[in-house]
Amino acid sequence: MSSLASKQGPRYRHASGEEEPYETIAVEKLTPIIGAEISGVDLGRLVSEQGSNRQMDEIHRALAENSVIFFRDQAITPAQHLAFGRKFGDLHVHPAAPHEGDDPALMKIYADKDSPRANGEGWHTDVSCDVEPPMGSILYIKQCPPRGGDTLFASMYAAYESLSDRMKAYLDGLIALHDGEPAYRGLYANMGVADRPTYPRAEHPVVRTHPVTGRKALYVNRGFTSHIIGLPRDESDAVLAYLYQHCENPLFQCRFRWTENAIAFWDNRCTQHRAMWDYWPHTRSGTRVTVKGERPV
Numbered sequence: 001m002s003s004l005a006s007k008q009g010p011r012y013r014h015a016s017g018e019e020e021p022y023e024t025i026a027v028e029k030l031t032p033i034i035g036a037e038i039s040g041v042d043l044g045r046l047v048s049e050q051g052s053n054r055q056m057d058e059i060h061r062a063l064a065e066n067s068v069i070f071f072r073d074q075a076i077t078p079a080q081h082l083a084f085g086r087k088f089g090d091l092h093v094h095p096a097a098p099h100e101g102d103d104p105a106l107m108k109i110y111a112d113k114d115s116p117r118a119n120g121e122g123w124h125t126d127v128s129c130d131v132e133p134p135m136g137s138i139l140y141i142k143q144c145p146p147r148g149g150d151t152l153f154a155s156m157y158a159a160y161e162s163l164s165d166r167m168k169a170y171l172d173g174l175i176a177l178h179d180g181e182p183a184y185r186g187l188y189a190n191m192g193v194a195d196r197p198t199y200p201r202a203e204h205p206v207v208r209t210h211p212v213t214g215r216k217a218l219y220v221n222r223g224f225t226s227h228i229i230g231l232p233r234d235e236s237d238a239v240l241a242y243l244y245q246h247c248e249n250p251l252f253q254c255r256f257r258w259t260e261n262a263i264a265f266w267d268n269r270c271t272q273h274r275a276m277w278d279y280w281p282h283t284r285s286g287t288r289v290t291v292k293g294e295r296p297v
């Protein structure tokens with residue numbers, strides 16, 4: 001560690017407040033900044049008649065406080081996976097990815113030795129090219145490789161809060177274009193999905209305010225953001241390159257090591273994620289249910 005770092009401490013200081021205890025679930029934080037593992041809950045039971053509203057309220061709270069939450073050893077059916085998603089809102093149908101079975105809201109996540117790529121290999125926020133991008137995604141991994149296949153998550157609250165005041169002032173009010181076309185065209189050809197005539201594109205604020213927590217979060221990502229509107233292209237490219245690099249600081253991240261039948265539920269409004277495809281030639285598979293969101297402000 002440099003003497004500067006040891007004298008000044010980390011550049012980003014997370015202000016963790018007094019924590020109110022949970023009564024119906026156990027919440028174990030992965031880092032002070034992002035991610036928590038939840039135990040003491042059976043999601044299959046929760047979505048049935050026997051589930052308690054108090055437990056649902058506490059899961060909502062755990063998501064708001066940690067931005068991404070994880071559950072292990074959940075033997076749920078596709079119908080229960082979909083029903084758990086519906087507890088948080090209407091379900092989103094992916095504009096390009098294949099689905100598992102009959103329900104288009106049950107997105108298929110699959111990579112094996114013959115795959116040319118795996119889903120979500122670069123840092124991104126899900127489908128930010130939609131006018132109303134998804135609020136959250138619930139990924140259920142049923143088959144894991146013996147090692148690897150982790151998912152990394154990064155807090156866009158921490159990324160925003162650690163910017164200099166000058167950079168915050170510069171970004172204030174800027175709007176960026178998010179484009180699905182370069183991201184999705186041809187992407188799922190190997191899974192038998194034909195291209196659509198067009199893909200979604202939308203304009204969103206570079207900094208958005210979370211509708212539940214009221215906190216500000218950076219909302220640009222390598223996967224979909226094409227440019228910042230109204231800036232010369234070279235300036236937009238330079239600013240976005242800086243922001244992407246800044247967002248990828250390990251200080252803002254947690255890393256989830258999957259086990260079979262684990263679930264990750266992330267809030268797309270304040271996180272980015274990246275899936276590690278380091279397990280070839282092994283297979284990793286599961287399904288994702290995505291919950292609709294609102295227009296970012």
Ligand code: SIN
Pocket residue numbers: 109119120137139150151273274275276288
């Ligand atoms: C995704 O981006 O939804 C895929 C994440 C993963 O497979 O870990």
